[in-house]
Amino acid sequence: MLPAFKLLEPNTIEEACRIALDTDGMFLAGATDIFVAMHGGALFPETLISLAKIDALRDIRKTDQGIFIGALTPHRYFEFNQVMKTRYTAIHEGCAQVGSPQIRNRGTIGGNLCNGAPSADSAGPLLVFDAVCVIVGAAYERTLPLREFYLGPKKTALRKGELLKSIYLPEPVSRSASRYIKFTRRNAMDLALLGVSAYLALDDSGGIADARLALTTAGPTPIRAGEAERRLIGHKPCDSLFSEAAAIAENESLPRTSWRSSKEFRLKLVKSLTEKALREAFERI
Amino acid sequence: MDWRDVTVYVNGDEYTKTIPVQMTLAEFLRDELFLTGTKIGCNEGECGACTVILDGVAVNSCLVLAVHADGKNVLTIEGVSEGELHPLQQAFLDAGAVQCGFCTPGMIMTAKALLDRDPAPSREVIRKEIEGNLCRCTGYNRIIDAVEKAALMLQKR
Numbered sequence: 390m391l392p393a394f395k396l397l398e399p400n401t402i403e404e405a406c407r408i409a410l411d412t413d414g415m416f417l418a419g420a421t422d423i424f425v426a427m428h429g430g431a432l433f434p435e436t437l438i439s440l441a442k443i444d445a446l447r448d449i450r451k452t453d454q455g456i457f458i459g460a461l462t463p464h465r466y467f468e469f470n471q472v473m474k475t476r477y478t479a480i481h482e483g484c485a486q487v488g489s490p491q492i493r494n495r496g497t498i499g500g501n502l503c504n505g506a507p508s509a510d511s512a513g514p515l516l517v518f519d520a521v522c523v524i525v526g527a528a529y530e531r532t533l534p535l536r537e538f539y540l541g542p543k544k545t546a547l548r549k550g551e552l553l554k555s556i557y558l559p560e561p562v563s564r565s566a567s568r569y570i571k572f573t574r575r576n577a578m579d580l581a582l583l584g585v586s587a588y589l590a591l592d593d594s595g596g597i598a599d600a601r602l603a604l605t606t607a608g609p610t611p612i613r614a615g616e617a618e619r620r621l622i623g624h625k626p627c628d629s630l631f632s633e634a635a636a637i638a639e640n641e642s643l644p645r646t647s648w649r650s651s652k653e654f655r656l657k658l659v660k661s662l663t664e665k666a667l668r669e670a671f672e673r674i
Numbered sequence: 675m676d677w678r679d680v681t682v683y684v685n686g687d688e689y690t691k692t693i694p695v696q697m698t699l700a701e702f703l704r705d706e707l708f709l710t711g712t713k714i715g716c717n718e719g720e721c722g723a724c725t726v727i728l729d730g731v732a733v734n735s736c737l738v739l740a741v742h743a744d745g746k747n748v749l750t751i752e753g754v755s756e757g758e759l760h761p762l763q764q765a766f767l768d769a770g771a772v773q774c775g776f777c778t779p780g781m782i783m784t785a786k787a788l789l790d791r792d793p794a795p796s797r798e799v800i801r802k803e804i805e806g807n808l809c810r811c812t813g814y815n816r817i818i819d820a821v822e823k824a825a826l827m828l829q830k831r
């Protein structure tokens with residue numbers, strides 16, 4: 390059995406936040422990160438605050454400008470949903486590569502972000518779609534761009550008593566496309582050794598109107614490669630431009646050596662995968 | 675310890691038990707209901723031996739609390755046969771997809787969830803779908819053969 394804990398199962402967001410404020414309880418979503426840590430002896434929470442009974446965290450709501458997706462939405466949704474496949478392709482590609490079908494049926498988008506892992510497969514793709522976090526506390530709600538959500542390794546901008554309610558995704562413009570490349574040592578059930586997400590939008594004359602790049606496992610947190618993006622915007626897309634931007638992205642990344650890979654290899658990957666992701670995003674437009 | 679009363683519908687039968695909250699669904703099935711077809715390999719979501727179908731979707735029962743199955747339907751390997759062997763079980767035998775058999779219940783539950791959703795999956799789709807089920811014996815090809823065979827058998831019904 391898992392180490393003993395006290396289980397609380399609030400029915401509303403307000404109740405969940407209040408409990409989190411008053412106790413040292415930890416939110417429990419799909420449990421695919423928490424139980425692995427508990428089973429491995431790395432985590433012994435006294436209290437778990439299950440979010441399972443809070444239906445409001447499963448809401449998916451379309452507006453004119455975009456879509457709100459509840460934090461409890463499992464990866465499987467992004468894997469199968471047609472809008473995700475066609476308009477938010479990189480997010481679909483990221484979530485469809487998390488663990489296995491069994492993990493994707495339980496693991497949630499909120500848990501993937503709040504766990505704070507630099508390798509989270511949804512993080513880079515969400516970053517290039519300019520995702521916004523809707524965060525709630527006991528008596529308030531605030532929004533924060535995902536870019537500002539990650540503060541350090543395993544550290545997010547969530548304060549005590551706050552939970553992630555949903556993710557807001559602005560509607561992508563019409564002449565745009567995206568690509569997520571996850572580099573792993575084997576084809577299944579592996580965390581990203583490096584992840585590159587690219588989003589490109591073209592103007593009427595075929596120039597790059599908007600470019601966004603995100604890198605995962607290329608530093609202590611998922612990051613946007615802002616300088617590389619600026620190099621791309623306003624220019625005609627071509628291989629040499631992509632290659633130049635990729636070299637800048639390599640400079641912007643801060644990978645470290647881990648048992649999965651050396652820092653040097655990760656830097657080489659940033660360069661080659663950024664080029665590839667840009668090229669393949671462009672080919673999709 | 676924090677205890678709860680739960681009622682879980684397993685293979686169509688209703689079971690009510692009082693259990694500690696930290697008990698996983700895999701432990702509940704094996705130790706409370708003595709349904710030992712569901713295997714525990716890693717207890718951390720890596721091997722898929724504990725796969726069951728919870729309200730229609732395949733899950734690792736080692737990563738689900740038994741209390742979170744309260745009021746829900748669980749299908750385990752013990753519940754798939756309908757008098758005679760289920761086509762998946764028959765096809766696994768016919769294709770030589772069972773060696774030591776430890777992975778087989780989990781493989782069959784994953785495959786069943788797939789065929790319930792997509793009755794005619796390609797080999798590629800089958801291969802991807804069983805990515806969370808490890809097999810140390812067969813080399814996987816015969817398992818994929820078996821799922822294909824079972825799909826054909828089910829389509830002929």
Ligand SMILES: Cc1cc2nc3c(=O)[nH]c(=O)nc-3n(C[C@H](O)[C@H](O)[C@H](O)COP(=O)(O)OP(=O)(O)OC[C@H]3O[C@@H](n4cnc5c(N)ncnc54)[C@H](O)[C@@H]3O)c2cc1C
Pocket residue numbers: 415416417418419420421422423424425440460461486487488489492495496497498499500501502503504508509510511547551552553554578579580581718719720
């Ligand atoms: C076998 C296996 C393979 C995996 N493979 C991958 C992979 O390939 N790629 C990948 O990215 N991940 C992978 N993971 C990790 C994990 O499945 C994902 O990170 C998943 O999305 C976590 O979501 P969860 O709902 O299970 O989170 P939980 O484990 O329930 O929670 C994780 C953390 O987030 C917090 N939390 C959850 N929801 C909220 C909320 N709404 N507000 C505030 N805090 C919250 C919890 O308190 C906890 O700290 C894998 C895990 C396993 C077991």
Ligand code: FES
Pocket residue numbers: 713714715716717718719720721722723724725734735736737
């Ligand atoms: S025992 Fe559950 S996945 Fe291995």
Ligand code: FES
Pocket residue numbers: 771772773774775776777778808809810811812
């Ligand atoms: S038959 Fe032995 S593990 Fe698959």
